[in-house]
Amino acid sequence: MKTAHDLVAAARGRIHEIDPDAAMAALAEADVVIDVREADEYTAGHIAGAINIPRGLLEFRLSSAAELDSRALRVVLYCKTSGRAALSAVAMADMGYLDVHSIAGGYDAWVAAGKPVMKPAVPSFE
Template sequence: MKNAHDLVAEAKAQVPEIPLEQAEEALRKADVLIDVREADEYLAGHIPGAIHMSRGVLEFKLSGAPALAARDLKIVLYCKTSGRAALAARSLQAMGYLDVQSLAGGFDAWSAAGKPVASPQAPTFD
């Protein structure tokens, strides 16, 4: 019987991972950057320019977004450490997306390297 780690390992064997050293260039070339973490994780901080689609609803949101229907889009996915992103990327490949990659090490590696992090600003009521 397979466990979660087995599934992630299989996905990572089939999905190109972008090394952190090449991440900024890959993000510039991407058509879309998707954060597949949960909403609270995204709101606590995310890679600038990322759109949020939790892994649990990713396929449904993509299916309902005509702007993301082209199967030749360059898509980069990330999560906290890269497991969920690899699984999500496999799912997008199964949907017919041709150019899907995940960020090695995920958001944790990105932020630990001192790369820019965006956070929504809470409104002020002065």
Template sequence: MKTAHDLVVEARTRIREVPIADAETAIRESDVLIDVREGDEYHAAHVPGAVNIPRGVLEFKLSGMPEFDSRDLAIVLYCKTGGRAALAAAALREMGYLQVRSIEGGFDAWCAAGLPQTTPSLPDFS
């Protein structure tokens, strides 16, 4: 029986991971940056410019959004440490997306490298 770790290791053999040193360039060259973490993780802090589509609904959301019809879109994905993004990248490759990459080490590596992060501004009701 395979474990989640086994599935991530297997997915990583089928995808392209971007080293954290090249992440900003990959993002600039992409059409979309997707944060596949859960909403609460995204709202705590995220990479500037990222849109949040949690891993659990990614395939369904992309299938229902006309802006994702082109399989030539350059897509960069990330999660907390890279596992969910690797699984998401493998799934998108299976859906026919040709230019999918995930950020190696995820948001944890991004933060450890001192790269910029943002939090959504929420209204002040005080």
């Protein structure tokens, strides 16, 4: 019986992962950056320009959003540590998307590398 870890390991063998430094260039060239974390994770902080499509909704959103229909889109995916993004990249490849990259180590690696993030502004009550 396979575990989630087994599925992620197998997915990593099928996808193109890029480290945070290479991701900076890939983000500049991407047509779309997708954060596949849950909405609360995205709201707490995300990569600038990323749209939030949680992993559990990805295939459905890709199938229903005309702006995501082209299989030639240059896509960069990320999640917290890269497991969900790896599974998402495989799903996108299976759907025919041709240019999908996943950030190795995910958002955590991005932050640890000192890369810029968007965080919500905390309102001042003074």
